[in-house]
Amino acid sequence: MPVVPVIANAPESRYDIHIRRGLLHDCAHLFAAYKGKKAAVVADSNTAPLYSYALMDQLHRAGIEPSVIILPAGEETKCAAQLERLYDAFLDFRLTRADLVIALGGGVVGDITGYAAATFMRGVHFIQVPTTLLAQVDSSVGGKVAINHPRGKNLLGAFYQPELVLIDTDTLKTLDDRQIGAGLGEVIKYGCICDSALFERIEALGSRESLLPVIDEIIARCCEIKAEYVRQDPHDHGVRMQLNFGHTLAHALENAMGYGTLLHGEAVSIGMAAACRWGEALGYTPPGTAQRVTRVLEAYSLMTGYPAGLSPDMLAGQMALDKKAEGSKVRTVLLTGIGACRAVPLTPQELLISLNGGNP
Numbered sequence: 464m465p466v467v468p469v470i471a472n473a474p475e476s477r478y479d480i481h482i483r484r485g486l487l488h489d490c491a492h493l494f495a496a497y498k499g500k501k502a503a504v505v506a507d508s509n510t511a512p513l514y515s516y517a518l519m520d521q522l523h524r525a526g527i528e529p530s531v532i533i534l535p536a537g538e539e540t541k542c543a544a545q546l547e548r549l550y551d552a553f554l555d556f557r558l559t560r561a562d563l564v565i566a567l568g569g570g571v572v573g574d575i576t577g578y579a580a581a582t583f584m585r586g587v588h589f590i591q592v593p594t595t596l597l598a599q600v601d602s603s604v605g606g607k608v609a610i611n612h613p614r615g616k617n618l619l620g621a622f623y624q625p626e627l628v629l630i631d632t633d634t635l636k637t638l639d640d641r642q643i644g645a646g647l648g649e650v651i652k653y654g655c656i657c658d659s660a661l662f663e664r665i666e667a668l669g670s671r672e673s674l675l676p677v678i679d680e681i682i683a684r685c686c687e688i689k690a691e692y693v694r695q696d697p698h699d700h701g702v703r704m705q706l707n708f709g710h711t712l713a714h715a716l717e718n719a720m721g722y723g724t725l726l727h728g729e730a731v732s733i734g735m736a737a738a739c740r741w742g743e744a745l746g747y748t749p750p751g752t753a754q755r756v757t758r759v760l761e762a763y764s765l766m767t768g769y770p771a772g773l774s775p776d777m778l779a780g781q782m783a784l785d786k787k788a789e790g791s792k793v794r795t796v797l798l799t800g801i802g803a804c805r806a807v808p809l810t811p812q813e814l815l816i817s818l819n820g821g822n823p
């Protein structure tokens with residue numbers, strides 16, 4: 464079974480990501496190190512009926528009493544009211560600092576549960592059991608936990624690393640195609656920014672049908688890459704910025720179209736294809752890269768063109784509001800080849816020229 468170590472702050476804070484099909488039915492031994500006798504398992508209305516029974520069974524076998532807390536599925540759950548509900552449920556369950564909090568679900572459950580774990584009694588043991596592809600390759604690793612504020616996404620948050628990440632890739636069998644696609648967008652992103660071998664492998668596999676049978680290895684490689692970024696930049700002040708490849712336009716699209724119209728990974732796909740075109744137009748990205756990246760994204764049924772009805776002017780204006788803006792320039796990650804990238808500050812004029820395919 465692949466085990467990927469993550470070292471976020473210091474060697475003694477190392478944690479492991481275990482990746483295996485069927486892991487949810489055989490993970491009791493991984494809880495043996497915990498002295499606590501209770502675990503609050505936070506799931507959502509989709510993941511609870513599918514996976515909480517297997518996890519509860521394993522916790523029972525480890526001598527730990529579980530209590531399942533079920534949140535409504537969906538992004539709206541990452542809010543103060545649901546956070547309060549979690550605190551209340553932890554208190555009703557008489558959870559102590561020796562006990563465990565386990566997130567069983569996608570990035571929404573992981574983010575709000577992690578934030579609750581970070582703040583309840585100033586921090587309790589936290590385990591991630593991610594069940595979407597996006598959560599398995601991205602959000603469950605690296606310690607960013609958050610809820611949304613009515614004025615913006617992820618505005619209230621913390622860095623709080625899990626102590627264990629359990630990835631049972633069988634959970635992907637119940638995930639719908641769009642969610643798989645959104646996760647694949649992030650997988651392709653890792654290949655683009657820092658691992659040409661991963662990109663070439665995905666390119667050679669050529670379709671979801673060929674890739675899914677080897678998804679364990681692909682997820683393990685993505686976790687290694689994310690772990691290396693986290694090791695180098697645990698608090699997201701430097702090189703971790705590269706993980707935002709495709710995100711400048713993605714955030715603008717999400718704002719312009721309303722959150723939820725496009726899944727985040729779908730917006731990132733459009734953003735990556737666009738960033739390759741801009742990089743070529745501005746002379747940072749070798750010619751032909753955009754065509755190659757676009758071909759791979761489309762082979763995996765991801766969108767690469769701007770959705771109809773959105774004007775370049777409006778999108779450029781949205782991008783200028785990006786939180787990575789420095790003065791009047793927006794730091795945008797551009798590829799300098801397949802598997803290599805750099806963050807480049809672009810002026811609004813350059814963004815507009817980029818959106819127009821290189822034409823002023």
Ligand SMILES: NC(=O)c1ccc[n+]([C@@H]2O[C@H](COP(=O)([O-])OP(=O)(O)OC[C@H]3O[C@@H](n4cnc5c(N)ncnc54)[C@H](O)[C@@H]3O)[C@@H](O)[C@H]2O)c1
Nearest residue numbers: 507509536569570571572594595597598602607634637638
């Ligand atoms: N913390 C980070 O570093 C980080 C990184 C990227 C994204 N995020 C956050 O992650 C969230 C998005 O996460 P997501 O894409 O996983 O969405 P999600 O958690 O909303 O899950 C998507 C949908 O799939 C369902 N689902 C989950 N697992 C399932 C399974 N195995 N079978 C069937 N259905 C299943 C969920 O109930 C939900 O309806 C956003 O809030 C985003 O801000 C966080």
